Amino acid sequence: MIWLEKRPAPSRTWSAASPIVAVFLTLIAGGIMFAILGKNPFEALRTIFWDPLFHEQFASFSRPQLLVKAGPLILIAIGLSFGFRAGIWNIGAEGQYIMGAIVGAAVGLALYPSESVLIFPLMVVAGALGGWAWAMIPGLLKVRFGTNEILVSLMLVYVAENILASAAVGWLKNPDGAGFPGSRNLSQWEASANPELIAGTGAHWGVMAAVIAVVFAYVVFTKHILGFHIRLSGEAPRAARFAGVNPNLLVLVCLGLSGALAGLAGLFEVTGPAGQIGIDFNVGYGFTAIIVAFLGRLHPIGILLAGLLMALTYIGGELASFMLSIPGAAIQAFQGMLLFFLLGVDVATHYRVRFGRKGVA
């Protein structure tokens, strides 16, 4: 008989190894799936993981795109990791991302067509505030009335999506756009544009912000008392109380931080790669970032690597989709496998697999 025995302490080896094992298992299971679809699994996996980086025709374009795609994922996931470490579950980063973009864009567009250099910094601040304020709703409801932040933050995503739709077809609609939905193009208006900082790298301000966030999180988690309090609250809430941690304050700080970073990600996206507030502006970065945060073990460096890996599966997946005619749904299933195996393998971090009868071993 096979059974699981809880480890006295989580295994350090498995904690570090499980993402790698999960990626490996995903490759095998994904390969089988591609084979069942009648595609050469090795060619499919090469197209997803190798071609975006090294294919002579695509790589020069795909490599910078990797940063464009990974930037918002990393920025949001870093924010989420603060709360997740403390056991505060913000599932609504997608909504905070949307609100950051809307508030930032609205502040910018209110000043159109000024060419002041202060507009972009002002929009950045507004974007962070927009995301922060949206995250404060579940935060305040939790500390005041004890509501569940998972449900409230998630439901607010749908509210945000409807606000986005009303902005795109109504109050932020481009007055010169012939009645079509969508705001003015912010990336084509110099004062609000968030262009590539170094040509050909894909690195815009959002990518820079993601790198800064990684460093900031690393320092906070290893050196700062806040990082200690967060870890303590997550691992031993009672002990944290004795150590003088104010749990309500911690909820507000963690939700606020993740909301602000998600809002920033939205602002950098709407002023850069996306260019405008449109009905389908959000493409799920806020949800995918949850996967990135866990795949990266809630560790800043891990999140950095996980964000890049996730971006690679997106870009490689698109390549595979039209080069090899693999259906889009199969690519999504492939990405889903990654989280599935990660959570599956995680069992080994907390449990020991035992063979034989219980109590004998």
Added chain:
Amino acid sequence: MKLTKLLASAALAVGLATTAFADGHEKTKVGFVYVGPIGDGGWTYQHDQGRLAVEAEFGDAVETVFQESVPEGPDAERVMTQMALSGADIIFTTSFGYMDATNNVAAKFPDIKFEHATGYKRLHDNVSTYDARFYEGRAVLGHIAGNMTETNKIGYIASFPIPEVIQGINSAYLHASKVNPDVEMVVIWAYTWFDPAKEADAAKAMIEQGVDVIMQHTDSTAPQAAAQEANANGGRVFTFGQASDMAAFGPKPRIASIIDDWSPYYIKRVGQLMDGTYEQTASWGGMPEGEVVIGEITDEVPASVKAEALAMVEAISNGTYHPFTGPITKQDGTVFLAEGEVATDVQLVTMDFYVEGITGDIPN
């Protein structure tokens, strides 16, 4: 920085041109970017039918590639760029929201032709736009709807308040009220092109209000299913297939359909590219070009009404009838078209008002 960017893209373009010629180029490569899944049974499905028609027409001389469910935004720009890099000669981008992305990518690949559906921006010589005169089909459906309604309430599930949709509502109402002056138009704005849940809710709300003929400018079959359910419970509700035939819901509730057929246009453009006669255009075809087709009118519709509908199709196809022929008055009472006057294309593509008789406001 701008200069370096320019140089970089120029270098990229030159590099591409040489690789493109170096690989022999024996086949014309045609790319399609789709906004939804091919299985949506509506908008994207019809574009993919057009792609298959191109393959059937030219056989081994062409190779087609496509990417489905591409969100409108930065992802679209990347997909188009990757398609261009993979050696496509012409790329059809089949959703309005791809407009800026199409023009941005076209700037980087001057040797590749880009065709954007339903947009109006042609910022570069290699960008063409194409659309279909759906209002021609709506006129025929409006005629049938006006004859079929007993409650005198026709429902219209609208997507977004843009000229194309408003043309359809006006065209349908004008022709319904011509045969039935008491007809009332109940418009619900769904703010989506494809959302089965929302569309079903809209259809159910209409049926509750006494609407017995439902038209839709959204792509799912959910309104058809809602009407079918109402009929199973003793109702009398009719619908029209949208974008694709939706024949599975006939002969009732679906009594006819307005079909987008992109095959003639795709075959024409790819053919022109192959024989060297390709030029930049802003195409707006309709029934005469075979781009807007009325699907089978079922026997639920009286034979006389069916004959009138087919006669209208014939008249529009041979150019003797334009659905927007005066006298037509705007909702606010001012004159839109005088007696015998025909709407110009400019008047149509900027249409932002209801015609007289439709109640309610266009949301802004």
